[in-house]
Amino acid sequence: MKIIIVDDDKMITYALKTIVESDEEIEVKGIGYGYDDAINxxxxxxxxxxxxxIRMGEKTGLDILNYIVSKKLAVKVLFLTTFMDDEYIKSAISLGAYGYILKDDFENIVPAIKAVCAGQKVFGGDVINAIYENKPSKVDLSNELTQKEIGILKEVSEGLNNKEIAAKLFLSEGTVRNYISVILEKLNLRDRTQLAIYYLNNK
Structure with missing residues (x-):
């Protein structure tokens, strides 16, 4: 897999490059220190x-993600940051980021990159807690969903795609897709990432 690393701290950028390149499956195509470098x-x-x-001078990592989305580039974004600002996190999720993890979680950087490359969403426990720290107490999932729906929600939270869920639960892909649509509507959520966070907050 081919990646780029962009961070305004040059020492961190080179350290990340060293960590990432220790895995032979990952090729660092370039490093940069801000928005213009990233676009280039x-x-x-x-x-x-x-x-x-996520924070890099006047323009943030969110601006880079916005560029990727606007240009419809087939590039998955993984944020690696020291900032636990819930507005940053929510914005990253809403824009379609595949992950948001903390820099001090360095041992999980390479696994996170591989998970994102496989299409999974990666959000650390601290990140999920930051999103929900001011939210109401847990709800009883059984009051919101059927047991089958809860089972599918659990698999979504573990990063499984529809095909994998279908195989695990002995369902068709179409049935899984329909279940997920119903769950999204019941919970008034937008996407799989929000479903995963909802389950982890309420399990």
Missing amino acids: LLETNKIDIALLD
Whole structure:
């Protein structure tokens, strides 16, 4: 898999490059220190994943993600940051980021990159707690969903795609897709990431 690393701290950028390149499956196509560097790297390389800091001067990692979305680039974004600002986290999720993990969780950086490359969403426990720290107490899932729906919600929270859930629960892909649509409507949520966070907050 091919990635770029963008962080305004040069020492951290080189440290991340060293950590990531210790895995032979990952190729770092370039490093940068801000928005302009990131755009140049995205325009001149075929990239699978962008590993981005979230605060980088006037323009943030969210601006880079916005660019990726606006240009419809097939690049998954994984934020690696020291900032536990819930507004940043919510914005990252709403824009379609595949992950948001903390820099001090360095031993999980390579596994997170691989999970994102496989299409899974990666949000650390501290990140999920930050989103919900001011939310109401837990709800009883059984009052909201059927046992079958709760089972499917659990598999979504573990990062399984529809095909994998179907195989595990002996259902068709179409049935799983329909269940997920119903669950989203019942819980008034937008996407699989929100479903996963909802389950983890209420299990």
